[in-house]
Amino acid sequence: AQSVTQPDIHITxxxxxxxxxxxxxxxxxxxxLFWYVQSPGQGLQLLLxxxxxxxxxxxxxxxxxxxxxxxSSFNLRKPSVHWSDAAEYxxxxxxxxxxxxxxxxxxxxxxx
Amino acid sequence: EAQVTQNPRYLITVTGxxxxxxxxxxxxxxxxxxxRQDPGLGLRQIYYSMNVEVTDKGDVPEGYKVSRKEKRNFxxxxxxxxxxxxxxxxxxxxxxxxxxxxxxxxDGTRLSIL
Numbered sequence: 001a002q003s004v005t006q007p008d009i010h011i012t013x014x015x016x017x018x019x020x021x022x023x024x025x026x027x028x029x030x031x032x033l034f035w036y037v038q039s040p041g042q043g044l045q046l047l048l049x050x051x052x053x054x055x056x057x058x059x060x061x062x063x064x065x066x067x068x069x070x071x072s073s074f075n076l077r078k079p080s081v082h083w084s085d086a087a088e089y090x091x092x093x094x095x096x097x098x099x100x101x102x103x104x105x106x107x108x109x110x111x112x
Numbered sequence: 113e114a115q116v117t118q119n120p121r122y123l124i125t126v127t128g129x130x131x132x133x134x135x136x137x138x139x140x141x142x143x144x145x146x147x148r149q150d151p152g153l154g155l156r157q158i159y160y161s162m163n164v165e166v167t168d169k170g171d172v173p174e175g176y177k178v179s180r181k182e183k184r185n186f187x188x189x190x191x192x193x194x195x196x197x198x199x200x201x202x203x204x205x206x207x208x209x210x211x212x213x214x215x216x217x218x219d220g221t222r223l224s225i226l
Contacts, residue, residue, distance in 0.1 A: 004154075006154075009152070032213075034214060036217075041219070041220075042219055042220070043116070043202055043204075043217030043218050043219045043220055044155075044202070044204075044215075044217040045217070046214045046215075049214055090154060090155065092155075094213075100145075100157060100215075102147075102154040102155040102156070103154050104152055104153055104154040105154050
């Protein structure tokens, strides 16, 4: 079955520290990969996407993600976290049959 | 401004009382979808539509109906709401005929069914 796993429900990092949010998916072919961010009371905003080509993609707000086919992963990274990055982050995977699956989300807390 | 607009943003109602959540987008997008968001489960797709008069079930369609009579509107209908439909609902749209494109999300509708 097609699935998306975000292993970390909640992560806390200090402001200025680096961040990595994990995402794994199950699929035989290369899927379409997305990361979205959700601030409290808001909808989801697209951070970045991967369809093909360079496996390291850059997004908005200083985020990047790397697609690793061998690990079926698409982890999100940021070198230096800001307090305004505190939010919930969702990995999403689009499959060729019009199916779109979201992970359960990772809530990020930023300590001063 | 490009946006997806949902109404109402909040609603508390009782079991069995029919309700409709409206969704409208001003980007001329073909693809629209509805999700529900529950703690620990992420977003689960309820229904989607690839064009006017074309709708399909997502992962959790039971208890919901949709219609797509116009390109810009995609209302979600709960004919006989039940407490297990208490959730946060999101409408989304994209400019392709499938779900494999970035989606624009509304700000959400929080439904409480008593």
